[in-house]
Amino acid sequence: MDENALFKLTHGIYVLGTTDGSRCVGSIVDAVMQVANKPFVLALSCGNHSYTKSCLHTAKEFSLSVLGKEADPFIVANFGFQSSRDVNKWENVEFEVWEGLPYLQKSLAGIKCKIIQEIAFESNTLFLAEVLDCQIGSQDGEPLTYYDYRSYYKDGVIKIFNEQKDRMKGKQMTEDKNEGKKWVCTVCGYVYDGDVPFEDLPEDWVCPLCGVDKSFFELQ
Ligand SMILES: Cc1cc2nc3c(=O)[nH]c(=O)nc-3n(C[C@H](O)[C@H](O)[C@H](O)COP(=O)(O)O)c2cc1C
Structure with a gap:
C-alpha cells in the first residue's frame, strides 16, 4: 500500500x-x-x-x-x-x-x-x-x-x-514537567517511543510520520 x-x-x-x-x-x-x-x-x-x-x-x-x-x-x-x-x-x-x-x-x-x-x-x-x-x-x-x-x-x-x-x-499557560509525559509531534500527533532518550536524538532526526524536525515535538 x-x-x-x-x-x-x-x-x-x-x-x-x-x-x-x-x-x-x-x-x-x-x-x-x-x-x-x-x-x-x-x-x-x-x-x-x-x-x-x-x-x-x-x-x-x-x-x-x-x-x-x-x-x-x-x-x-x-x-x-x-x-x-x-x-x-x-x-x-x-x-x-x-x-x-x-x-x-x-x-x-x-x-x-x-x-x-x-x-x-x-x-x-x-x-x-x-x-x-x-x-x-x-x-x-x-x-x-x-x-x-x-x-x-x-x-x-x-x-x-x-x-x-x-x-x-509568549502566552504560555503552564510550565513543562517531564515526569510521565511523552514527546508528541505537534504537526501529526506521532508519539515518540524509541529506546534512545528523545533529548539525545541527533539534531537531523525527523518525525517518521510527517518529516518535521525535533523542534516540532513537545512534551505532553
Ligand atoms: C495543515 C495542517 C492540517 C491539520 N489537520 C488536522 C486535522 O484535520 N485534524 C486534527 O485533529 N489536527 C490537524 N492538524 C494538527 C493540529 O492542528 C495540531 O495537532 C494542533 O497543535 C492541535 O492543537 P490542540 O492540542 O490545541 O488541539 C493539522 C495541522 C496542520 C498544520
Whole structure:
C-alpha cells in the first residue's frame, strides 16, 4: 500500500474554534467536508491527542474560519504547531467572538456548527456536526487547500514558527514537567517511543510520520 496516494485527497485549511469552559481554544484542521445538505451536515476528524478533540467532546459546538491562499502563515503555525494546553492561541491573532465562539477577523467564511454524533477510532474521532449558521468573511479569494499546504505553503509556516516561537509561546499557560509525559509531534500527533532518550536524538532526526524536525515535538 502506498500511503502517499491519500495525499491526493485534498481539503481546505480551517481554523477551528471552540471553548474549554473558561477560554477559547482551537486548532488547524483540514479533515472537514460537507456530507449532507438537508440539514447541512459537516464531517470533521480530530486527532485523539489534541486538546481541541477533548474540548469538543464537552463543548458540542465549534466555529470554522476558512483560510484563503493569502492567509498569513503565522495563523497556521500558531493554531497548528502548538497546543492550547500550553498556549492561549487566540490571544495571538485578531478575532471576534460571536455567540460564544471565536472567529478570525480575516477569513473567507465563518461557519458555526453543533455536534450531533461522535465516532471514535484508535487515532482520531469523527464528529458529525449540523451547520447552525454561516457567513461570507471579510477576505476575498480562493480557499487555501491541503494540497497547497504540502506543495508550497508549509515551508513558510515552518520558517515563521521558528522565527516567532517567542511571540507564540509568549502566552504560555503552564510550565513543562517531564515526569510521565511523552514527546508528541505537534504537526501529526506521532508519539515518540524509541529506546534512545528523545533529548539525545541527533539534531537531523525527523518525525517518521510527517518529516518535521525535533523542534516540532513537545512534551505532553
Ligand atoms: C495543515 C495542517 C492540517 C491539520 N489537520 C488536522 C486535522 O484535520 N485534524 C486534527 O485533529 N489536527 C490537524 N492538524 C494538527 C493540529 O492542528 C495540531 O495537532 C494542533 O497543535 C492541535 O492543537 P490542540 O492540542 O490545541 O488541539 C493539522 C495541522 C496542520 C498544520
